[in-house]
Amino acid sequence: MSNNYLQYGEKIVVDPGTCIYRQGEKPEKNPIYYIVAGLIKIEFSMIDSSPFPIYLQPDSTFGIVEPLAECNRLTSAFAMEKTMLYRWDVENFYLASSISWELTYISITGLTRLLRILNAEFGEKIGLLEEKYR
Amino acid sequence: MNEKYDEIMKIAFQAEEAINEEVIKKFGVKYSDKQILIKEGDIQQKIFWILKGSVYITRKMGKKYKVLTTLGEGEIIGEMSFFDKSVRSATVIAKGEVEALVFKKEDFADIFSASPQWTKRFLISLSKRIRYMFEKLNQITR
Numbered sequence: 001m002s003n004n005y006l007q008y009g010e011k012i013v014v015d016p017g018t019c020i021y022r023q024g025e026k027p028e029k030n031p032i033y034y035i036v037a038g039l040i041k042i043e044f045s046m047i048d049s050s051p052f053p054i055y056l057q058p059d060s061t062f063g064i065v066e067p068l069a070e071c072n073r074l075t076s077a078f079a080m081e082k083t084m085l086y087r088w089d090v091e092n093f094y095l096a097s098s099i100s101w102e103l104t105y106i107s108i109t110g111l112t113r114l115l116r117i118l119n120a121e122f123g124e125k126i127g128l129l130e131e132k133y134r
Numbered sequence: 135m136n137e138k139y140d141e142i143m144k145i146a147f148q149a150e151e152a153i154n155e156e157v158i159k160k161f162g163v164k165y166s167d168k169q170i171l172i173k174e175g176d177i178q179q180k181i182f183w184i185l186k187g188s189v190y191i192t193r194k195m196g197k198k199y200k201v202l203t204t205l206g207e208g209e210i211i212g213e214m215s216f217f218d219k220s221v222r223s224a225t226v227i228a229k230g231e232v233e234a235l236v237f238k239k240e241d242f243a244d245i246f247s248a249s250p251q252w253t254k255r256f257l258i259s260l261s262k263r264i265r266y267m268f269e270k271l272n273q274i275t276r
Contacts, residue, residue: 046271046272065265066261066265068261068262069264074264074265094253097257098253104253104257108213108257109218112213112214112217112218115214115260115267116220116223118268118271119224123193125271
């Protein structure tokens with residue numbers, strides 16, 4: 001995969017344990033991230049449950065939902081290893097994705113996977129899963 | 135370039151403004167009340183852009199369908215299995231008369247590769263839906 005979409009933003013390196021953003025925070029400057037190398041844990045907590053983790057590997061994007069849906073961070077993001085990220089503000093992210101189907105595809109797939117997880121969680125909460133799957 | 139390709143490019147660059155009679159004739163499909171657009175469990179690589187009317191997003195429970203939400207004009211549906219190689223996770227049923235543009239994967243890739251507008255529109259649509267699901271999940275766990 002060529003990384004011609006890694007432009008118009010900046011590369012950053014974070015240490016293990018670094019909190020990239022925290023659930024409930026207002027996304028300052030609306031950054032959207034792409035994992036160049038390393039491992040990121042995305043964690044979200046519902047009111048009555050313990051944090052639910054999702055691990056993201058290189059060539060994944062994260063932090064897209066809040067700037068685009070104009071809300072505070074819905075999840076927290078932590079670096080689990082020394083991690084290299086590429087970061088855009090919203091406008092530059094649009095610019096980068098407009099020249100790259102790959103970045104668009106990665107971003108859409110990331111969002112559809114998250115939506116699928118949320119739908120499954122929701123289905124389970126409202127009792128859509130059959131007893132045999134529990 | 136063939137005529138169909140020209141129409142795709144027109145949609146890509148002009149978005150809503152490009153939806154004219156010609157486009158509707160090529161990609162438009164009309165559904166009657168209670169007609170199924172997407173069936174849970176199917177593998178179908180089509181994506182729907184609702185132009186008129188609204189649809190129920192449902193899951194089958196026994197012999198009945200439970201309505202999860204309703205989506206209307208301007209919404210894009212069917213994107214999850216389209217991009218994520220999953221079987222259809224819900225059944226989508228027309229709520230009254232519905233008119234939609236129906237694209238196959240090869241059409242949509244062309245639209246995306248040609249248009250920043252579509253990319254933006256689609257990412258925002260998905261993000262809003264995710265935000266909505268977070269809110270719904272928080273509501274039912276209170």
